[in-house]
Amino acid sequence: MYRVLGAIAACLLAVSGLACASGSTATSPPAPSPGPEDPTVDQDRVRGEYIVKLAPGADPAAVSDVFGRFGVQRVQSLGGALYLVTLSGDPGPRALEEARQGDARIASVQPNYRYRGTGQ
Amino acid sequence: MTTRSVVLALALSLLVGGGARAASPRALSLAGARGLYVPDEILVQFREGVSSRARFAAVAARGHELAATLSWPSWARVKVQPGQSVEAAVGSYRGDPAVALAQPNFLYRATTVPDDPGYAQQWGLKNTGQTITADNTQPPGSALEYTTDNPGTPADDLNVEHAWDHITDCSATVVAVVDSGVNYGHQDLAANMWNGGASFPNHGYNYVDGNADPMDLNGHGTHVAGTIGAVGNNALGVVGVCWKAQIMAVRVLDATGVGSSAQILQGIDFAVQHGAKVINMSLGGNGAFDQAYSDAITAAQAADVLVVVAAGNDGVDNDSGTAPTYPCNFTQQNLLCVAALDQSYQLASFSNWGAISVDVGAPGTNVLSTWAGTSGQITDPLNTGWTGSTTTAGGWTYGTPGGTACLVDPSSYPDGQYAQNTDDRAYKVFDVSGASVVVAEIAFAVDVANGDYFRGACNGAGGDPFAAGTTLGAITNMATYPRLQTANIDVTSCASAAASFGFQLQSGASSARGVAVCGLTFKGLVTNATSYNTIAGTSMATPATAGVATLLRAYNPSYTYSDTVTAIMLAGRPVPALSGKTTTGNAVDAMLSLAYIHTPTGVTANVQ
Numbered sequence: 001m002y003r004v005l006g007a008i009a010a011c012l013l014a015v016s017g018l019a020c021a022s023g024s025t026a027t028s029p030p031a032p033s034p035g036p037e038d039p040t041v042d043q044d045r046v047r048g049e050y051i052v053k054l055a056p057g058a059d060p061a062a063v064s065d066v067f068g069r070f071g072v073q074r075v076q077s078l079g080g081a082l083y084l085v086t087l088s089g090d091p092g093p094r095a096l097e098e099a100r101q102g103d104a105r106i107a108s109v110q111p112n113y114r115y116r117g118t119g120q
Numbered sequence: 121m122t123t124r125s126v127v128l129a130l131a132l133s134l135l136v137g138g139g140a141r142a143a144s145p146r147a148l149s150l151a152g153a154r155g156l157y158v159p160d161e162i163l164v165q166f167r168e169g170v171s172s173r174a175r176f177a178a179v180a181a182r183g184h185e186l187a188a189t190l191s192w193p194s195w196a197r198v199k200v201q202p203g204q205s206v207e208a209a210v211g212s213y214r215g216d217p218a219v220a221l222a223q224p225n226f227l228y229r230a231t232t233v234p235d236d237p238g239y240a241q242q243w244g245l246k247n248t249g250q251t252i253t254a255d256n257t258q259p260p261g262s263a264l265e266y267t268t269d270n271p272g273t274p275a276d277d278l279n280v281e282h283a284w285d286h287i288t289d290c291s292a293t294v295v296a297v298v299d300s301g302v303n304y305g306h307q308d309l310a311a312n313m314w315n316g317g318a319s320f321p322n323h324g325y326n327y328v329d330g331n332a333d334p335m336d337l338n339g340h341g342t343h344v345a346g347t348i349g350a351v352g353n354n355a356l357g358v359v360g361v362c363w364k365a366q367i368m369a370v371r372v373l374d375a376t377g378v379g380s381s382a383q384i385l386q387g388i389d390f391a392v393q394h395g396a397k398v399i400n401m402s403l404g405g406n407g408a409f410d411q412a413y414s415d416a417i418t419a420a421q422a423a424d425v426l427v428v429v430a431a432g433n434d435g436v437d438n439d440s441g442t443a444p445t446y447p448c449n450f451t452q453q454n455l456l457c458v459a460a461l462d463q464s465y466q467l468a469s470f471s472n473w474g475a476i477s478v479d480v481g482a483p484g485t486n487v488l489s490t491w492a493g494t495s496g497q498i499t500d501p502l503n504t505g506w507t508g509s510t511t512t513a514g515g516w517t518y519g520t521p522g523g524t525a526c527l528v529d530p531s532s533y534p535d536g537q538y539a540q541n542t543d544d545r546a547y548k549v550f551d552v553s554g555a556s557v558v559v560a561e562i563a564f565a566v567d568v569a570n571g572d573y574f575r576g577a578c579n580g581a582g583g584d585p586f587a588a589g590t591t592l593g594a595i596t597n598m599a600t601y602p603r604l605q606t607a608n609i610d611v612t613s614c615a616s617a618a619a620s621f622g623f624q625l626q627s628g629a630s631s632a633r634g635v636a637v638c639g640l641t642f643k644g645l646v647t648n649a650t651s652y653n654t655i656a657g658t659s660m661a662t663p664a665t666a667g668v669a670t671l672l673r674a675y676n677p678s679y680t681y682s683d684t685v686t687a688i689m690l691a692g693r694p695v696p697a698l699s700g701k702t703t704t705g706n707a708v709d710a711m712l713s714l715a716y717i718h719t720p721t722g723v724t725a726n727v728q
Binding site: 044045046049051053076078079082084108110111112113114115116117118119120 | 433446
C-alpha cells in the first residue's frame with residue numbers, strides 16, 4: 001500500500017547536478033494503477049480493456065454479471081454482439097477467460113490489442 | 121514497341137497462353153478490358169521447329185488468317201474470325217502442341233504522364249533511376265530514412281503509366297483509409313475525398329475520439345491517402361495511383377500512431393457499411409491472435425470488400441511461428457498482405473516477409489506523398505536544465521549509463537537501488553507552442569517494485585507538474601532493464617510556450633534498480649494543406665497496392681474482391697527478392713493486373 005510522505009523536499013544540487021525546486025511538496029496518493037501480470041505483453045494490449053462477445057440472444061447485462069467483480073467501469077457497444085468493457089483494475093486475460101467459462105451468456109472475451117501504423 | 125512493352129507482352133503471354141499459371145486458362149472477357157487490345161487480332165507464338173506450312177494449317181483450322189509474321193520469327197499476328205471474340209480466339213489455341221503461347225494484340229498509346237511536379241520523385245510510379253532527394257521531408261530539412269539503393273534501377277516500379285493510358289479515374293470505387301485519419305483539406309486530396317453527405321461532412325469518421333471529424337493529427341494516414349489518390353494532373357504536388365478517387369477517411373490511430381482492436385473493428389465496419397470496396401490498413405501488431413479483428417475482416421469478405429494490409433517493419437519472417445503480425449497473418453481470402461521493396465526491387469531491410477502470409481511486394485522506401493502538415497521536433501539532451509527535488513536523499517541526476525546521456529534515479533543506476541519511501545521529481549520547461557498536436561517520445565529503462573511508481577506529468581503553466589498538472593502515465597511492478605522502452609504520449613493538452621514536463625519516482629518500503637530516461641523528444645505537427653513527406657515502411661507499400669486494387673475495381677465494376685486479388689497476385693511481376701518470401705514472388709504491376717484476362721466470378725459476362 002502506498003504511503004503518503006511528509007513534504008520534506010531536499011535540495012540536492014551537489015549530488016544530482018539538477019537545479020533545486022523550491023517549495024516542492026509531496027503529492028496526494030496516486031490513482032490506483034495496477035501492475036501488469038506480464039510486462040512483456042503490456043505494450044500489445046490496452047490494460048483494463050477487454051472485448052466481450054455475447055452468446056446469441058444474451059442480455060448485455062450479462063457483462064456486468066460475469067465481470068462485475070473485476071470492477072466494470074464502462075460497457076460500450078461495438079456493434080452486433082461485441083462490447084468493449086473497461087475495468088477499474090486489470091486481473092489479466094486469464095482471469096477473465098476463467099470467469100467467462102462459467103457463464104454461457106458470454107461467447108468470448110479477449111484483450112483490446114494495440115496496433116501501430118507501419119511507417120518507419 | 122519499347123523494351124518494357126516487350127517484357128509486358130511476354131509476361132502476359134505466360135498468363136494467357138502456355139505458361140505455368142496458364143495451365144487452365146479461362147474463357148476470356150472483354151467486358152472489363154475494353155480498349156486494351158485490337159479487337160479482331162491475336163498474337164501467336166509457335167514452338168521451335170514448327171514449319172510455315174504447319175503454322176498456316178494451325179491458323180486455318182480455326183478459321184483464322186495469318187496476317188503477318190513478326191520480327192521475332194516464332195511470332196505471328198493472326199486475324200480472327202469475324203465476330204469471334206479475342207478471348208475465344210486465344211482460348212482456341214490451348215492444348216495445340218504447335219503453339220507455345222497465344223495472347224491478345226495489346227494496344228499501347230502515347231504514355232499518359234501527369235504534370236504534378238513531384239512526379240519525378242515518385243520512383244514507385246515511374247522509376248527512371250532518379251535519385252530521391254530530401255527536399256520533401258518532415259521536419260523540413262531532415263535526412264531521408266532509407267539510403268540503400270538510392271538511386272535504384274529504372275523500371276523497377278508499379279508500371280502504372282501504361283495502366284493510366286486506360287484509366288486514371290477510380291471514383292467508381294470507394295477506398296477507405298483506416299488509419300490515423302486524413303487531412304481532408306489538403307490541396308492534393310480535397311477533391312478526391314469520399315462524399316459522406318450531411319451525415320459525414322468531413323468524409324469519414326473518427327473512432328479515436330468518437331466523432332465525425334477524422335482529421336489526421338499524425339501524418340501517416342494522409343501519406344497513405346496520397347499514395348492511393350492524390351489528385352493527378354493538377355500541376356500540384358504529387359500524383360496518386362488514382363488521379364481521381366473517393367477516399368474515405370476512417371481514423372482509428374491516434375496522434376501517436378496507435379489504435380486498438382475496438383477502434384479498428386469499428387472502423388472496418390464503418391467502411392463496409394458505407395460502401396467501401398477496398399480498405400487500406402497500413403498497421404500491425406505483434407500480439408496474440410485477435411478474434412474480433414479477424415471477424416471484422418471476415419465480415420468485410422462477406423460484403424465483397426478487399427482488405428490490403430502491411431507486412432510489418434520488424435525485418436522478420438511473419439511465418440516463423442514466433443512473430444506473427446496481425447492483420448497480415450490472418451488467412452481470409454479477401455486479405456492482401458504487402459511487403460516493401462526498395463528502389464532496386466530488393467526487399468527493404470525493415471520489411472517483414474512470409475512465404476505463407478505475405479502475398480506481394482510494392483515500392484516502400486523513400487515514398488513521396490502528402491503529409492498532414494509541417495512537423496517539428498525538440499530533442500532534449502538530458503544533461504542540462506532540469507530541476508530536481510527529493511524527499512529523502514539522492515533522487516534524479518544526470519548519468520551516462522551505457523555512454524548515453526540520461527536522467528537516472530538513483531545516481532548509481534543501474535548498479536544501485538533507489539531510496540525507500542521517497543518522492544523524487546525532475547522537470548524542465550519547454551516551448552512547445554503553436555502546434556496542432558504535440559507528442560512526447562520517451563525512451564526509458566525501468567525497474568520498479570510493486571507499489572512503487574515511475575510517472576510522467578506535464579503542466580502548461582509550468583512549475584512542478586506533479587504538484588499541479590496532468591499525469592501522463594504511471595508504471596509499477598515492471599522491469600525492462602536493460603531494454604529501453606519507447607512511449608509516445610499525446611501531450612497537446614499541456615502545450616504552451618512554457619510548459620513543464622517531468623518524471624517522478626515514488627517508492628514505499630521497497631526498492632529496485634530504478635529508472636533511466638535516455639530519450640525525450642517532442643514532436644509537433646502544425647496542420648496545413650500544402651505539406652509533403654518522403655518516408656519508408658510497409659505502410660507505404662500497402663497503399664500502392666490498394667491504389668492498384670481500386671484502379672482495377674473501378675475499371676472492372678463487375679470484379680469481386682476475388683477477381684481483384686487474383687489479378688494482382690497472378691499478374692504481378694516476378695521479383696527474385698520476393699521468391700520464397702511471399703506467396704507469389706511477385707511485385708504489384710498495375711498494367712499487368714489491368715490486362716489480366718479472366719472471367720469475373722459471380723457474374724454473366726457479355727462476351728463480344
